[in-house]
Amino acid sequence: MSEATTGLPAALAEPVDRVRAGWMGLLFLANIALWLGVYAPIQVLLPQQAELLDAAHKETVFGVVTGVGAAVALIANPAFGLLSDRTCARFGRRHPWTVVGAVLGAAGLLVLAEAPNVVVMTVGWCLVQAGLNGMLATLMSGIADRVPVGQRAQVGGLVGIAQMLGTVLGAVVVVVLLDLAGLPLGYAVCAVVVLVGAAAFVLRTPDARLPAEFRPTGRLREVLADFWVSPRRHPDFAWAWGCHFMINLGNAFGTLYLLFFLKDAVHYPDPDTGLLIMMGLYGVALVIGAVLAGRFSDASGRRKPYVLLSAAVMALAALLLVVWQSWPVALIASPLLGVGFGVYMAVALALLTQVLPAAQNRAKDLGVVNIANSLPQVVAPLLTTLILHWLGGYPALFAASAIATALAAALITQVRSVG
Numbered sequence: 001m002s003e004a005t006t007g008l009p010a011a012l013a014e015p016v017d018r019v020r021a022g023w024m025g026l027l028f029l030a031n032i033a034l035w036l037g038v039y040a041p042i043q044v045l046l047p048q049q050a051e052l053l054d055a056a057h058k059e060t061v062f063g064v065v066t067g068v069g070a071a072v073a074l075i076a077n078p079a080f081g082l083l084s085d086r087t088c089a090r091f092g093r094r095h096p097w098t099v100v101g102a103v104l105g106a107a108g109l110l111v112l113a114e115a116p117n118v119v120v121m122t123v124g125w126c127l128v129q130a131g132l133n134g135m136l137a138t139l140m141s142g143i144a145d146r147v148p149v150g151q152r153a154q155v156g157g158l159v160g161i162a163q164m165l166g167t168v169l170g171a172v173v174v175v176v177l178l179d180l181a182g183l184p185l186g187y188a189v190c191a192v193v194v195l196v197g198a199a200a201f202v203l204r205t206p207d208a209r210l211p212a213e214f215r216p217t218g219r220l221r222e223v224l225a226d227f228w229v230s231p232r233r234h235p236d237f238a239w240a241w242g243c244h245f246m247i248n249l250g251n252a253f254g255t256l257y258l259l260f261f262l263k264d265a266v267h268y269p270d271p272d273t274g275l276l277i278m279m280g281l282y283g284v285a286l287v288i289g290a291v292l293a294g295r296f297s298d299a300s301g302r303r304k305p306y307v308l309l310s311a312a313v314m315a316l317a318a319l320l321l322v323v324w325q326s327w328p329v330a331l332i333a334s335p336l337l338g339v340g341f342g343v344y345m346a347v348a349l350a351l352l353t354q355v356l357p358a359a360q361n362r363a364k365d366l367g368v369v370n371i372a373n374s375l376p377q378v379v380a381p382l383l384t385t386l387i388l389h390w391l392g393g394y395p396a397l398f399a400a401s402a403i404a405t406a407l408a409a410a411l412i413t414q415v416r417s418v419g
Contacts, residue, residue, distance in 0.1 A: 009211050015148045023146070024158055026201045030098075030139055031162035032169070033197020037105055037132050037190050039163075040170025041112065042066065043275065045186050046125065047259050052183075053118055059260060059388065061118055063381035066256070069125040070381075073133040073374035080134030081141060081367030086215050092207025094138040094145070101138065102198030104131030106191035113187035133374060135198060137367045144353045144366060145208065150298055152350035157294030160345025164286040164338070168279045175272050236355040236415045237365075243307065243411040244352065245372035247314070247344055250404035252380035253397055254318055254337055257388075265325045265394045274327070278334040285335035289342025303351040303418050306343050311409035313340030318401035325394055340405075354418050 050061040080097050087093040108127025115121040140159075147155050174186040231238035258278060262271035293306050317336035320329050356365045387397045 009208065009214055012210070012214060015146050017148065018151050019147050019155070023205055024155060026204050027139065027142065027155070028158050028162050030135075030197045030201035031159050032166045033193045034132055034135055034139065035163045035166025036170035036173075037109065037128065037166075037194040039167040040174045040186070040190050041109070041125070041128065042256065043167065043171050043259065043279070044174045044272070045112070045183060045190075046121075049112070049115070049121060049183055053121065059257075059385060061121075063385050065118070065122050065125050067378050067381045068122050069129040070374050070376075070378040072126045073129040074371050074378065076130040077133040077137045077370040077374060078367030081137040081365070081370075084138050084141065088210045088212045088215055090209060093210045094141055095202045095207040098135050098138045098198055098202055101131045101134030101136075102194050105135060106194050107131070109187045109191040109194070113184040113191075129374075132194070133370065135194075136370055136373075139201070140349070140366045140370065142205075142207075143349055144356060149350070149354060150301075152353055153294040153297040153303070153347050155294075156349035157290035157342075157346035159349060160290040160342055161287050163345065164283045164290075164342070168276075168283040171276055171279050175276060234355070234357045236417045237357060239411050239414040240352055240355050240418075241369060241372055243408045243415075244348060244369060245375060246404045246408035246411060247307075247311065247341075247348075248373050249376040249380060250314060250318065250401045250408065251337070251341055252376040253384065253401035253404060254314070254321075256380055257384060257397070261325075261394055262330075266327050266330060268327055274330075278330060281331065281334040282338035285338030286342035286345075289339035290346040291342075293343040294346035297347045297350065303347045303354075304412055304415065306347040307351070307412045308409050310340045310342075310344035310347075311405045311412075313337075313343070314405045315402040316340075318398045318405070321398040322395045322402065351415070351418050355415065 046065060047058070047062055050065065051058040054061050080101060084093050084097045087096060089096050105128050108124045108129075108131060111124030111127060112121060115124050143152060143155055143159075170190065173189060177186040177189060259271055259275050262268040262274045262278075266274070268274040289310075293310075297303060297306050313336055317333040317340065320333045320336070323329075352366075352369050383400070384397060387400060388394070392399075
């Protein structure tokens with residue numbers, strides 16, 4: 001849609017032209033790199049490092065490091081989004097901050113590679129979370145900036161698949177590298193992948209420049225107040241945000257402590273290999289769920305039925321592990337959780353971008369949405385420590401996962417403007 005037609009510059013106009021396969025492919029690769037940089041440490045490197053630094057308190061160390069890092073992510077994601085919304089650079093308003101985020105995240109990974117104690121480990125992970133959540137804010141904004149509503153579930157499905165592939169490939173790569181050369185090389189490879197993925201997207205895709213006269217204005221106090229999105233004025237945004245938070249909380253309860261679950265509850269003889277098997281099943285199922293849900297959701301224009309389906313399947317996966325903590329049941333629960341989360345990821349971005357309050361603040365508002373990704377990383381480690389030690393161990397943890405996803409289903413039914 002042209003500026004002449006809408007009165008808005010290309011950076012703010014609602015997109016109507018379908019994006020091509022090349023753009024989607026580069027976004028896909030950038031997201032794989034981003035999520036590999038996040039989840040390879042969370043799934044393998046950080047737990048191993050926590051055990052090396054303090055074997056007796058490994059769960060607490062892991063919880064503190066990931067919790068503090070996620071708290072940083074809560075600020076970084078909307079902050080990067082707000083800054084990009086106000087950037088009028090010649091190269092565009094998103095790409096410069098994608099580069100800043102990737103460089104900051106890579107620097108944090110290199111700090112982790114040489115961390116001699118828990119304090120430095122925490123600092124390194126905070127840098128990673130700040131940088132990669134900033135990169136996430138700008139990449140997700142590109143979907144609202146460039147992808148028409150009728151194509152967003154397809155693109156959302158690709159982003160969900162990229163998140164899974166980043167998780168699985170990261171786990172495979174670092175497990176192999178741990179056997180060959182230890183933690184430092186694993187972190188260094190993650191840093192290189194993040195930089196390459198960001199560079200490919202930034203150098204090969206356009207980013208519309210925001211004319212200075214359209215830059216959002218306001219004093220610092222007004223800018224900070226902008227972070228608040230009123231539930232009274234934008235109720236659908238609030239309900240969708242709550243659903244997104246609960247789904248991600250349920251997923252965090254179900255996945256963050258899988259390595260320790262295999263070691264301490266299942267007593268699997270080779271937990272690293274067991275984790276790779278579970279993540280492989282999870283990943284294949286996620287791809288199937290995301291592709292099918294994205295195609296059918298875009299064709300029908302419906303979003304909420306797929307969210308309800310995903311919540312039901314994810315809750316079922318968690319409930320299986322409440323009753324049976326065994327390797328065969330873990331092999332059943334993994335693909336169930338994967339297909340459920342894949343269905344959700346396919347439609348979530350489409351639904352969330354359809355309830356954003358204003359085009360001028362897309363990245364900031366999506367940054368607020370992404371808090372619902374990051375906040376569970378703060379809450380889940382803290383609650384998991386309490387649950388494991390005081391409320392019944394792993395059965396109670398997976399019960400909490402099922403409850404969270406059930407609440408997500410209840411919240412999404414309150415959204416009125418999207419079917």
